[in-house]
Amino acid sequence: MKFRSQYLTDARGSVGGTTASKNHYGSFMRARIKPVNPQSIAQIETRAILKTLAKNWRNLTDVQRQGWRQLATQISFTDSIGQSFTLTGEALYIQNNCNLAKVGSTFISDAPSIDLNNVKYPNGFVCDIVATPGSEDITCNFIDAISVGQKLVIESSGEVSAGIEYMKNYRKIGVLDSAFMTGSSIKDLYESVFGAVPAAGKVAFFRGHIVDTSTGFVSSKIAERSISTI
Numbered sequence: 001m002k003f004r005s006q007y008l009t010d011a012r013g014s015v016g017g018t019t020a021s022k023n024h025y026g027s028f029m030r031a032r033i034k035p036v037n038p039q040s041i042a043q044i045e046t047r048a049i050l051k052t053l054a055k056n057w058r059n060l061t062d063v064q065r066q067g068w069r070q071l072a073t074q075i076s077f078t079d080s081i082g083q084s085f086t087l088t089g090e091a092l093y094i095q096n097n098c099n100l101a102k103v104g105s106t107f108i109s110d111a112p113s114i115d116l117n118n119v120k121y122p123n124g125f126v127c128d129i130v131a132t133p134g135s136e137d138i139t140c141n142f143i144d145a146i147s148v149g150q151k152l153v154i155e156s157s158g159e160v161s162a163g164i165e166y167m168k169n170y171r172k173i174g175v176l177d178s179a180f181m182t183g184s185s186i187k188d189l190y191e192s193v194f195g196a197v198p199a200a201g202k203v204a205f206f207r208g209h210i211v212d213t214s215t216g217f218v219s220s221k222i223a224e225r226s227i228s229t230i
Contacts, residue, residue: 042172049101053094060093060109067111068093074114096216103151103175105213112215127186127206129198129228136197138190138226140206142182150210152176156190157205159198162227167205198228 057065069089076084087095089111097107130137146152155170174189187197190204198204207223 046098049098050094053097053107054090056097056107056109057090057093064109064111065089065093071111071114099211099216099218100213102172103153103211103213105151105211108214108216112217124222124224125206125208126224127204127226129204129226130230131197131200131202131228132230136187137185138187138197138204139183140176140180140186145182146176146178146180146210148178149214150178150212152180152208152210154186154189154206154208156194156207158194159202159204159228162201162203164203165225167207167223167225170205170207200228200230202228204228 060068066089072087072089072092075092076086078084093111096112100107125140125142128137128139128141130139140154152175153172154174154176155172157167157170160167171193173193174186176186190197203225205223205225207221209221210219212218
């Protein structure tokens with residue numbers, strides 16, 4: 001957990017279970033933890049992408065790098081404790097291209113035009129889970145179709161108890177594009193990560209966000225809770 005101190009403007013190091021630190025975006029304090037390195041496939045792939053993009057940044061022209069720096073000054077982000085910050089040009093270049101890589105889209109070298117209003121999540125979605133033996137399925141219904149030039153990253157919690165109302169932990173199960181028809185099945189995507197469809201009476205959470213394939217910008221995430229039925 002991070003929090004801002006009203007009394008300290010700058011500090012380093014750890015005291016007890018608390019660590020004080022500072023980065024490009026400001027000072028913060030967090031719980032002292034031992035880093036975990038599970039070496040998962042997703043983690044290894046992300047590290048490889050970041051390494052490639054850091055190299056690619058150095059190979060951009062001065063004009064291209066300046067374009068990303070200028071774009072970065074126009075966009076404000078908010079961290080987990082509500083503190084606003086801007087990225088460096090390099091960080092924005094890496095962030096957006098990492099978003100593109102994770103949906104199988106091509107890297108971009110030139111800073112895109114800023115139009116965050118174009119990156120909107122479809123107006124809600126519902127995932128229906130059917131656990132009838134021999135007819136198990138999970139279908140995904142959107143109010144608005146996924147637009148051409150955008151892809152939707154869909155994640156799930158996997159099967160959990162029906163008593164759980166909120167979920168923090170998700171795993172990516174796939175990427176949908178404009179060819180996906182509302183009401184179509186995502187059962188194969190789900191089973192490739194979690195195995196069997198959730199049993200009747202159990203719950204699975206689903207979450208998604210849009211990636212604009214021409215810019216690498218992403219929408220906010222929307223989540224929904226689905227109960228498996230017979």
